[in-house]
Amino acid sequence: MSTLGIVMLVHTAFGRAEQVARHWAAAGCPVVIHVDRAVPRAAHDAFKAALADLPDLRFAPRHRCEWGTWGIVAATQGACAILLREFAGVRHVYLASGSCLPLRPVLELVAYLDARPQTDFIESATTADVPWTIGGLDLERFTLRFPFAWRRHRWLFDTYVALQRRLRVRRRLPEGIVPHMGSQWWCLTRATLSAILDAPDRRAHERYFRRVWIPDESYFQTLARRHARRIESRSLTLSKFDYQGKPHLFYDDHLQLLRRSDCFVARKIWPFADKLYDAFLTDRAGAMTRTEPDPGKIDRIFAKAVERRRHGRPGLYMQSRFPVAGRGGAPTAAPYSVFEGFGDLFEDFEAWLARMTGMQVHGHLFAPDRAEFTDRRPVTSGAISDSAALRDYDKRAFLANLIWNTRGTRQGFQMGPRDHIDEIEWEIAKDPNAQVSVVSGAWAVPLFTSNADFGDIRREAARLQRIESRHLEVLRSPWTKARVRIWTMADFIEAPVEPLQTILGEIGRDDPHALVEAPRMADLAGFGQFLQNLRNEGMHPHLMGDFPVGDGPKAALRDTPRPYLVRS
Known part of the structure; x- marks a missing residue:
């Protein structure tokens, strides 16, 4: 039995989700799957029947997982509770989606986490320290109430936010809470996750975070700061977003790019990217390179792509960009x-x-x-x-x-x-x-x-x-x-x-x-x-680029002789 347990949140592309779940299970990892309640029962039952032969796979009670609402957190809580209760050997819980794809052998991820038994990998930073938020709400997502779904009830959402601003509404934070934000995709230790789920003031925390905007990016990120022994403020899942906050989709032609990243898991993968699934869902012991995940190797490529998309090229005028x-x-x-x-x-x-x-x-x-x-x-x-x-x-x-x-x-x-x-x-x-x-x-x-x-x-x-x-x-x-x-x-x-x-x-x-x-x-x-x-410590330095955690980039001018000019 592996010391790593997987929680998968699935709502579409069930064939690919089944393929990835079997990949996790083949490495000995127990898997608990949550299927969005919006999925028709027939599709859910067919998906569940397709995985019935896996002994260490469970399905969690279903919640409606609408973007930006509490349902995603509730689904994660329920799945994690089953995993911790039924699989006593699990020491780390890895949260993934149905569109996540393991890039490196699962046994290598297990060995990496076993070497860090008390470390929680969760991106967690205060809103005052990072300019991540897109859409005009940063600290307000914690001080206002958001009972309406932004995608389904846009007018109600905007009107209620404007009303609260006009009335100067300001919610009171629960005692001991300092709001943090970060990626939804984390890997937490059993100790930290159990402390969050079994906390005596859990209901008070839930009452508060139910009305926070996009709580899946703040609930665990905030509470992990209260209970974790050691936090590495980074996600082990490679996920990229464009300047509008929308996730990048990886296709077959990103194969070499993903290989260069040395990351354990990537999302979002296009469900028809056959080359990616065929290339990465092969867990050979000989493929274990045991290198530190380094998404910085490809971050600059994405940064250049975003820069090109936003600012174009000098002298090239397009319909969307006039001088x-x-x-x-x-x-x-x-x-x-x-x-x-x-x-x-x-x-x-x-x-x-x-x-x-x-x-x-x-x-x-x-x-x-x-x-x-x-x-x-x-x-x-x-x-x-x-x-x-x-x-x-x-x-x-x-x-x-x-x-x-x-x-x-x-x-x-x-x-x-x-x-x-x-x-x-x-x-x-x-x-x-x-x-x-x-x-x-x-x-x-x-x-x-x-x-x-x-x-x-x-x-x-x-x-x-x-x-x-x-x-x-x-x-x-x-x-x-x-x-x-x-x-x-x-x-x-x-x-x-x-x-x-x-x-x-x-x-x-x-x-x-x-x-x-x-x-x-x-x-x-x-x-x-x-x-x-x-x-x-919750402050995310991003302007200096990507420095590896090790010795860091070599200063090219320190260890080489000074250049000189020879004129004939």
Whole structure:
């Protein structure tokens, strides 16, 4: 008997669901299946009869599982209760759907979980820390009541939400509850799941979560935080969503992509993807690679696809994307460069950039305490003071004056989420003279190297991520006229020489293909684990890209000799 039990939520494609259930059972995993009550009885009975030969398979009492409603949670509770009651050897319970497909041998998943007997794998983050929610409801999903189904009763749903907002309704949270959100697809230990289902205040929790919007993404995610010994805030199921919050569907031509992910399970699989089912539902012992699941290998491909879908390609105009006529000229007199994240990632970046380009390179011109001019002088060209008060009185005029009074010498400066970038970020974004280069998430490096209390680090990381998320939306807006290049930190440090050469080439360096001196990168050993620690505490860092939990990406500029140029 396996130590892993499977709960399957099924509502369609019963032939594929039967195939996957038999795959789980063949590996010795007990399976409990819930079939949506909306499924006709004839289809349910036929499906149940087809699996009657499996001794360790059970069917749970049926609930109506309408999207965004309590029924999905009730179905999960009932199935989990049967699994825990009838299969005493189960130590981990894996929640899957009928459209989920195991990508790796089941025995490998069992061995992975047996090596982590007290670890719960459930994505769990507070709404204040992540911008996942789509549709205008984040914290309100926990403070308002949602008795109407969004899909069936859209008018009633919207009207009742508007009425509650007008009356300033605010629900009281049950004692000890801090709302968390995350993927519906989790893997919990018997101890944590039993504590949730057998809690003396379970009914109070159910009364509250019955009227929460999309409770299947918050009920277990919240209560697991009360009872789990150790949470890995990630799902072992690979699931991807587009910019509208709709799940990606995997087809036959995604076969190699799914193999590269090293994930244990993926959803949603197209029911007619014969090649995927034929390729993955083969549990050979020799196929056990025992590698850490790494969805980051394919995340960038999906991110690029979403970016292409949302923003299109430069110069390609489609019916859904027309250009907006520009208004006015450039607000500044000459080209200039803005660098975000480079000072955090590289040591002595300002001096290196000045040597390589001949620019006048400033520090953080919009730092909270003062404008950091070159060499930290108190006054620069045009008698412009480094006073933060004078600068913040009119930031647009401050920048325009600086560029005007230094015509003939290109200016460069650093900027980041710790700076006073409100008001000025839009002016820079709309300026065709601006060249903006961003390494997103690099602000986490100083936090990683600091010795501050981890609780303070988590709060600061959440604050900086919120600021940079909004800032990146500005830079990616259709009104942006600046030349903007954005790299995630993970993408940048994989091959930093190429983007540095690109930046130098745009600035106008004579020979951008020969980088005669490279800046020294900060030591990032252990950075991936630092990010995972933030996830485990409920803060989900996403702007820096995908760092593995292990040693993390190698800093390409640290362990290689500095490049040099030989001229004949």
